[in-house]
Amino acid sequence: MRKGFVRLLLLAACLLGLTACAPKQDAAETPRLLLGFSQLGSESSYRIGNTRDIEAQAEAYGISLMMKNANQKQENQIADIRSLIAYRVDVIAFSPIVEDGWDTVLIEAKRAGIPVVLVDRTINTKDESLYAGLIGSDFYREGVMAAEYLIRKADRLGREQINIVEIRGTENSTPMKQRQQGFMDTIAGDRRMHLLSSVDGDFLRSRGAECMRDLLKTYGRQIDAVFSHNDEMTIGALPEIEKAGMVPGKDILLISIDGGQDAIDILKEGKINCIVECTPKLGSILMETAVRLKNGEPVERVIHPEEQVFTDEDDLSHLAPRGY
Ligand code: AHR
Numbered sequence: 001m002r003k004g005f006v007r008l009l010l011l012a013a014c015l016l017g018l019t020a021c022a023p024k025q026d027a028a029e030t031p032r033l034l035l036g037f038s039q040l041g042s043e044s045s046y047r048i049g050n051t052r053d054i055e056a057q058a059e060a061y062g063i064s065l066m067m068k069n070a071n072q073k074q075e076n077q078i079a080d081i082r083s084l085i086a087y088r089v090d091v092i093a094f095s096p097i098v099e100d101g102w103d104t105v106l107i108e109a110k111r112a113g114i115p116v117v118l119v120d121r122t123i124n125t126k127d128e129s130l131y132a133g134l135i136g137s138d139f140y141r142e143g144v145m146a147a148e149y150l151i152r153k154a155d156r157l158g159r160e161q162i163n164i165v166e167i168r169g170t171e172n173s174t175p176m177k178q179r180q181q182g183f184m185d186t187i188a189g190d191r192r193m194h195l196l197s198s199v200d201g202d203f204l205r206s207r208g209a210e211c212m213r214d215l216l217k218t219y220g221r222q223i224d225a226v227f228s229h230n231d232e233m234t235i236g237a238l239p240e241i242e243k244a245g246m247v248p249g250k251d252i253l254l255i256s257i258d259g260g261q262d263a264i265d266i267l268k269e270g271k272i273n274c275i276v277e278c279t280p281k282l283g284s285i286l287m288e289t290a291v292r293l294k295n296g297e298p299v300e301r302v303i304h305p306e307e308q309v310f311t312d313e314d315d316l317s318h319l320a321p322r323g324y
Contacts, residue, residue, distance in 0.1 A: 036084030038094035049324025050280035057283030143182025208233025231263035
């Protein structure tokens with residue numbers, strides 16, 4: 001009887017809206033940071049590794065993630081960013097497929113008060129305030145390192161001329177432009193280096209194969225070296241060299257970029273000569289940056305991850321699994 005009376009009193013207190021009946025607000029119930037990420041596509045093992053890393057790090061940092069995939073189309077990516085603005089996420093991050101054409105949508109994000117972080121690639125804009133910072137590789141340096149390897153290799157082989165073909169990544173994308181620039185600036189200082197042709201492979205395996213087929217048709221055994229802007233295109237090009245009766249890694253030197261597991265395994269077999277690392281593991285830096293932005297703290301304008309070069313000169317037997 002007494003118990004029933006106490007319960008009744010509690011119920012009455014609750015109905016009167018007394019705070020004692022409100023659920024306890026502990027840390028677990030404070031709203032989680034909501035990060036919207038617009039990925040450009042799934043064209044390569046780099047890209048798939050990058051998406052997975054961002055998902056895993058969001059989980060590890062207790063950040064809610066809205067992940068969008070633009071399937072290699074800028075118009076999809078712009079629509080994805082607009083939907084993240086409409087959803088009012090706390091921070092927007094995106095990997096721009098190309099450098100031009102982002103101002104309008106980024107002005108919309110700025111007006112909505114949502115900070116934007118560029119991941120992997122940069123953009124062309126006259127208004128630098130449209131994004132808070134860039135987290136991505138130093139692509140120019142990657143091109144330089146690829147060329148430096150080729151120059152060292154030419155020295156070691158005692159070659160007087162090296163005829164190069166270049167298979168480029170997506171037109172007007174940052175890695176395509178900067179890798180090409182770094183490579184060309186570096187070989188320019190060496191009279192043995194001679195560029196036969198440069199073609200667009202769009203970072204795709206299928207295009208790498210097509211490009212290599214065409215290049216072999218035109219130049220055949222004149223080709224001494226391939227500079228391919230990513231592993232995917234290199235892996236596509238390789239069987240075409242074999243079909244043409246040449247030995248990749250020996251008759252034609254192959255220089256690639258990314259360092260995914262499949263390419264590293266082929267390097268160990270001796271069919272690729274050099275891979276410059278381009279790490280997709282940018283997730284933890286992105287989460288740290290998103291937290292700082294949400295707290296209104298300043299962030300670094302440009303962050304480049306540490307990267308290395310894997311070559312046929314190295315002992316790679318103890319290299320840890322790449323994870324992409
Ligand atoms: O922007 C990084 C580049 O994009 C990677 O090298 C390539 O594999 C990817 O598609």
